[in-house]
Amino acid sequence: MKQVKAEVISNKRILRELERRDAYTFKRPEARNVSGSWLIWLKCPDIAAAAKPGQFVMVNCGEDCYLPRPFSVHRVNKDGMALFFNVWQDGKGTQWLSQRNTGDNVDIFGPLGNGFSINPEAHNLLLVAGGTGIAPLCFLAEESIKKGHSVKLLRGASGESKPTGKENPSQHYPEELLPRGIEVHTITSSLDGRKGMVIDLLPNFVDWADQIFACGPTAMYRTMAKMPELKNRPVQVSLEVVMGCGAGVCYGCTIRTKKGLKQVCKDGPVFEMGEMEWDNWGERGKAI
Numbered sequence: 219m220k221q222v223k224a225e226v227i228s229n230k231r232i233l234r235e236l237e238r239r240d241a242y243t244f245k246r247p248e249a250r251n252v253s254g255s256w257l258i259w260l261k262c263p264d265i266a267a268a269a270k271p272g273q274f275v276m277v278n279c280g281e282d283c284y285l286p287r288p289f290s291v292h293r294v295n296k297d298g299m300a301l302f303f304n305v306w307q308d309g310k311g312t313q314w315l316s317q318r319n320t321g322d323n324v325d326i327f328g329p330l331g332n333g334f335s336i337n338p339e340a341h342n343l344l345l346v347a348g349g350t351g352i353a354p355l356c357f358l359a360e361e362s363i364k365k366g367h368s369v370k371l372l373r374g375a376s377g378e379s380k381p382t383g384k385e386n387p388s389q390h391y392p393e394e395l396l397p398r399g400i401e402v403h404t405i406t407s408s409l410d411g412r413k414g415m416v417i418d419l420l421p422n423f424v425d426w427a428d429q430i431f432a433c434g435p436t437a438m439y440r441t442m443a444k445m446p447e448l449k450n451r452p453v454q455v456s457l458e459v460v461m462g463c464g465a466g467v468c469y470g471c472t473i474r475t476k477k478g479l480k481q482v483c484k485d486g487p488v489f490e491m492g493e494m495e496w497d498n499w500g501e502r503g504k505a506i
C-alpha cells in the first residue's frame with residue numbers, strides 16, 4: 219500500500235445530472251440526486267502498477283472531510299490511474315473531488331482490498347454493471363482481454379425522469395470510452411419499471427459464462443441471489459458500504475457473512491455472492 223500526492227492529469231464530467239422524483243424520501247431513502255459523473259486521471263504510477271481489478275483507493279477530499287473516501291480503480295496506464303465517480307448533490311467529498319483542476323495535488327492511498335479473482339480454467343467472463351458499478355469492471359475487462367479471455371458486459375443505467383417529468387440525460391458510460399474487444403449489451407431502467415433492468419439480460423448469458431462478476435446496488439445483488447439461473451454459479455460481487463479508514467483499523471465496514479464477520483475494506487470489497495446474508499442488508503449498506 220502506498221500513500222502519495224497525486225497530480226491531477228485531467229478531470230472532467232462525462233455524464234450529466236440525474237434528478238430523481240423520489241430523492242431523499244422515506245420511500246427510497248438510498249436515492250440521492252447526482253450532479254453528474256466525473257472521470258479523473260491521477261499521476262500515481264506506483265499505485266497503478268500495483269493495482270488489481272476490483273481494488274480501490276482512499277482519497278482525502280479536502281479539509282472539510284475528516285474521513286477519506288473510497289473509489290474503485292477504474293483504469294490504469296503507465297502514468298497513473300483513473301477514477302469514475304458519481305458526484306452527489308449533497309456529497310461533500312465527491313463535490314470537492316470534482317472541483318480539482320489539472321495540476322492540483324490529491325492525497326491518495328492504495329491499492330486496497332482483495333480485488334476480483336479469475337479461476338484459472340475460466341475463459342468466458344460475464345460482467346454485470348448496474349449504473350456506476352461499471353467503475354471497477356472496466357479495469358477488469360481491459361486486463362481480461364489482454365490475457366486472452368472472452369468478455370461480455372451487461373450494463374444498465376437509470377432512465378427515470380426528473381421531478382418535472384422531463385427526461386434526465388443518459389446515464390450510460392460513454393460508448394467510446396468502453397474497453398475495446400468486449401461485447402456490450404445495454405439496457406435502461408425507469409422508476410415505474412417500463413423498461414428493463416440489467417438483471418433482465420442475465421438469463422440469456424448465464425450458460426455462456428464460466429464466471430460472473432457484478433458491481434451495482436444492493437437491490438441488484440439481492441435479486442441476483444434469488445435467481446434460479448445463478449444457483450451454484452460462481453458469481454463475485456463488489457460491495458459498497460460506508461467505510462471509515464479503508465485499511466482494516468476502524469472495523470466500521472464490518473459485515474456478517476455465512477463465514478462469520480468480515481471487514482469489507484480488507485477481506486473485500488469482492489465476495490462470493492453465495493457468502494452473503496442478503497436479507498440482513500439495508501439499501502445503503504450493511505447491517506450486522
Ligand SMILES: Cc1cc2nc3c(=O)[nH]c(=O)nc-3n(C[C@H](O)[C@H](O)[C@H](O)COP(=O)(O)OP(=O)(O)OC[C@H]3O[C@@H](n4cnc5c(N)ncnc54)[C@H](O)[C@@H]3O)c2cc1C
Pocket residue numbers: 274285286287288289290291301302303304305306308309310311312313350353354457458459460461462487
Ligand atoms: C470499495 C468502494 C468502492 C467505491 N467505488 C466507487 C466508485 O468507483 N465510484 C463511485 O462513484 N463511488 C464509489 N464508491 C462510493 C463512494 O465512496 C461514495 O459515493 C463517496 O464516499 C461519497 O462521498 P461524499 O462525501 O460525496 O458523500 P457523503 O454522503 O457526504 O459522505 C459521508 C460519508 O459516508 C460515506 N459514504 C457515503 N456514501 C457512500 C457509499 N455509497 N459507499 C461508501 N461510503 C459512502 C463517505 O465515504 C463518507 O465517509 C465506492 C465505495 C466503496 C466502499
